[in-house]
Amino acid sequence: MQIIIPVLLKELTVAALLYVFTNILIRSLLTRPRHRLPPGPRGFPVVGALPLLGSMPHVALAKMSKTYGPVIYLKVGAHGMAVASTPESAKAFLKTLDTNFSNRPPNAGATHLAYNSQDMVFAAYGPRWRLLRKLSNLHMLGTKALDDWANVRVSEVGYMLEDMHGASGRGKVVGVPGMLVYAMANMIGQVILSRRVFVTREEELNEFKDMVVELMTSAGYFNIGDFIPSFAWMDLQGIEKGMKGLHKKFDDLISRMLKEHLASAHIRKEKPDFLDVILANRDTLEGERLTTSNIKALLLNLFTAGTDTSSSTIEWALAEMIKNPAILKKAHDEMDQVVGWNRRLMESDIPKLPYLQAICKESFRKHPSTPLNLPRISSQACTVNGYYIPKNTRLNVNIWAIGRDPNVWENPLEFNPDRFMSGKNAKLDPRGNDFELIPFGAGRRICAGARMGIVLVEYILGSLVHSFDWKLPEGVKEMNLDEAFGLALQKAVPLAAMVTPRLPSNCYAP
CATH class of the missing domain: 1.20.5 (Single alpha-helices involved in coiled-coils or other helix-helix interfaces)
Structure with missing residues (x-):
């Protein structure tokens, strides 16, 4: 027996x-379907094209587009997936058919990380999503809100420059990602909670940085359970187990922030912060009641996306300039003429620094923070480029492929800011209207933090370049530009560099 x-x-x-x-x-x-679908690889029984995506799906899909065309269709497990890889095809989906592709498909990341889609990123398109986005724009991400907390950016960049100045005096190598996450998390903390969330760059900050990277990485995985629901319970890749553990860490952190904020509510502030506004009006906001899960999920969005996407873009830009000293020198020359040597760069200087803006655009082009636009799903069947797109088809726009398309860009693999200094490229705007350059996506579901991302990248990158000379650490002969795929495109080897101050010592105080 x-x-x-x-x-x-x-x-x-x-x-x-x-x-x-x-x-x-x-x-x-x-x-x-009996209709004419876009071309694409046949794939395998049951799993479809999943094995063809590999560990770098944005690269694999870009290669497929060269074979099959600007719009391809893959059967991925039990679901159909359309991929747009050119400016024209991206525009067809994200502008012409924007309404039809305004929702997100269900996935493990939304369920286990984003409080079951209670956040702004994964929420269903409708009144709750519009309210979350409106609140974020009014009190943190919109033009007026960004102007209101400009002083916060100045002070936090000051703390970062002071730390780096101290490291240079001791001959220490600067770990760039840690510095950037420290500054950005504290900026966001001051706007949301009226306080810096990390006073020192100790173990707690390192853990937060690792958590953010893990979230962005795991949320970008092509999870087998998302595409073959019958297999979801097995969690074959162990992704969902990791997400649940990570969610517990973030929930503990955000719950502690909420608790501490409520405990200090009796302390009078000059002006209410972002969380004050939400908590005071959570029951009366346009007929929508915000639950505690909604609030936690929104804070998770703002802290993680707000720190990781901008910091990765700045890191890539610095890496490219260290690899290309002529670009760094040209940026220094421009800043020395406009800003001089006796003060720090200010945000008001940026409109007078076209080469700095070109460097930022070039980094957005070659190293988009989100290589595959967050997936959307079709509410109804539709037609694109003469091809039939069935209802419930998942859509990915390959932003990385658009930025490296030789039919759009001359020498696309070269990091060359000069391409944005003249001609039609000089007028390209990364805010979602010019589909050759859409690092934040486009349409209704464009990244809510696009304005903030551009302001942070231009100001922080400009401050770091103006304040220091940059070079590789002793013994490191070549810059590693390998990528690590995730929801955000990370450097596989985090940037570490030696910095040399270019300004008087008093310019490095907060």
Whole structure:
């Protein structure tokens, strides 16, 4: 009997798996559309094209677009997926058909990380999403709100420059990602909570930085369970287990922030912060009541996306300039003429620094923070470029491929800010209207923090370049520009550099 039971269990397991495989295969054959779908690879039974995506899906999909065209269609598990890889095809989906592609598909990241889609990024398109976005724009991300907290950016950049100046005096290598996350998390903390969330760059900050990177990485994975729901319970890649553990860490952190904020509510402030406004009006906001989960999820969006996407763009730009000293020198020359040597760069200087702005655009082009635009899903069947796109098709726009398309950009693999200094490229704006350059996406679901991202990248990158000379640490002969795929495009090897001050010592005080 002891021998028979394991044998029976094994046979039952095999039979159950065969039953699932057969059902999926039959269903896919019966529901195969008779319309003309966009071209794409055939894939394999049950799993479809999932194995073809590999560990760098943005690169694999870019190669496929060269074979099959600007719009490709893949069967990925039980779902269809369309991929747009040119400015024209991106515009067709994100502008012409924007309304039809205004929702997100269900996925493990939204469920386990974003409080079951209670945030702004993954929320269903509708009144709740519009309210979250409106609040964020009014009190943090919009033009007026950004102007209101300009002094916060100045002070936090001051703290960062002071730390780096001290490191240079001690001959220490500067770890750029840690410095950037420290500054940006404290900026966001001051706007949301009226306080710096990290006073010192100790273990707690390093843990937060690692958590943010892990969130952006795991949320970008192509999770088998998202595409083959019958397999979701098995969590074959271990992704969902990791997400649940990570969510617990973030929930503890955000719950502690909320608790401390409520405990200090009796202290009079000159002006209410972002969280004050939400908590005071959570029951009366345009007929929508914001739950605690909504508020936590929104804070998670603002802290993670606000720190990681901008910091990765700045890191890539610095890496490219260190690799190309002529670009760094040209940026220094421009800043020395406009800003001089006796003060720090100010945000009001940026409109007079076209080469700095060109460097930022070039970094957005070659190293978009989100290589594959966050997925959307079609509410109804539609037609794009003469091809039929079925209802419930998942859409990815390959922003990385658009930025490296030789039909759009001359020598696209070269980091060359001069391409934005004259001609039609000089007028390109990364805010979502020019589809050759859409680092933040476009349409209704464009990144809510696009304005903030541009302001942070231009001001912080400009301050770092103006304040220091940059070079590789002793013994490091070549800059590593390898990528690590995720929701945000990370440098596989985090940037570390030696910095030399270019200004008087008094310019490095907060």
